[in-house]
Amino acid sequence: MNDWQRKSPLDWETYVNKMVKVAAIERHEYEGWVLTVDPVSASIVLATFLENEKVSISVVLGHAVQEVEILKEGDDEMKQRLSCIFAPEESKAYSP
Amino acid sequence: ASPRFQALLGGDAAAQGVRAALRQRYLRGLAAARGRPTRFCLRAGVRVDAVFGAADVEAVAFQVDALRTPLGVQAAALLRCTDVLAYSFLLD
Numbered sequence: 001m002n003d004w005q006r007k008s009p010l011d012w013e014t015y016v017n018k019m020v021k022v023a024a025i026e027r028h029e030y031e032g033w034v035l036t037v038d039p040v041s042a043s044i045v046l047a048t049f050l051e052n053e054k055v056s057i058s059v060v061l062g063h064a065v066q067e068v069e070i071l072k073e074g075d076d077e078m079k080q081r082l083s084c085i086f087a088p089e090e091s092k093a094y095s096p
Numbered sequence: 097a098s099p100r101f102q103a104l105l106g107g108d109a110a111a112q113g114v115r116a117a118l119r120q121r122y123l124r125g126l127a128a129a130r131g132r133p134t135r136f137c138l139r140a141g142v143r144v145d146a147v148f149g150a151a152d153v154e155a156v157a158f159q160v161d162a163l164r165t166p167l168g169v170q171a172a173a174l175l176r177c178t179d180v181l182a183y184s185f186l187l188d
Contacts, residue, residue, distance in 0.1 A: 002134075008111060009110050009111050009112075009114040009118055010114055011109065012114075012118060013114045013118065016118075021097060023182055024182065025181065026139065026140070026141070026181065027181065028181060035121060035125065036118050036121035036122050036125065037118055037122075038119060038122035038155070039115045039118050039119050039122075040119065040122075040153070040154070040155055041155035041177070043122070043155070044123060045121075045125050048128040050186075053135065053188075054186050054187065054188050055185075055186070055187040055188075056184060056185075056186055057128070057129070057184060057185055057186075057187060058123065058182055058183070058184040059125070059182060059183055059184070060110065060161075060181070060182045061155075061177060061180055061181060061182060062155075063177070063178060064181040064182065084123050085128075085187065086121055086124035086127075086128050087124070088124070
């Protein structure tokens with residue numbers, strides 16, 4: 001188990017809704033907004049917003065994570081945007 | 097002392113609540129991935145494309161469909177999680 005996998009849920013939660021850079025093994029790097037960290041596998045789920053209004057989701061597996069650096073804090077608008085990505089259909093807000 | 101066993105032990109309520117919230121969002125993410133074309137980044141720089149199927153509870157393997165390999169398209173396959181570094185897919 002690496003240092004990232006040994007963290008507690010309370011540690012992982014401090015990364016949620018923040019823009020991070022993940023350094024993974026074999027010199028891979030990933031950047032995006034943290035949606036969640038799976039407490040079972042320590043996999044980190046990142047979202048990046050593309051120009052065509054699509055969202056790209058990247059999941060870096062816990063065993064491959066070496067270091068996670070926080071680049072930016074998310075404001076309330078970003079938190080709201082992130083919380084809608086995986087929300088079940090019925091809880092999505094509808095505009096008139 | 098797997099993470100699931102630790103969760104079973106409970107521990108303090110605050111950590112347990114946070115663990116549940118993190119896991120719930122992760123599971124919703126898996127549900128969102130189902131049926132989507134996904135690129136898996138494996139060890140040694142290997143990249144493969146497949147349609148995401150499911151993951152098991154202990155994060156041992158991913159089940160995928162239409163795995164494109166150099167030898168052809170595999171209708172259904174399991175990818176070992178230890179071989180996968182990352183995977184990504186698009187939501188619209």
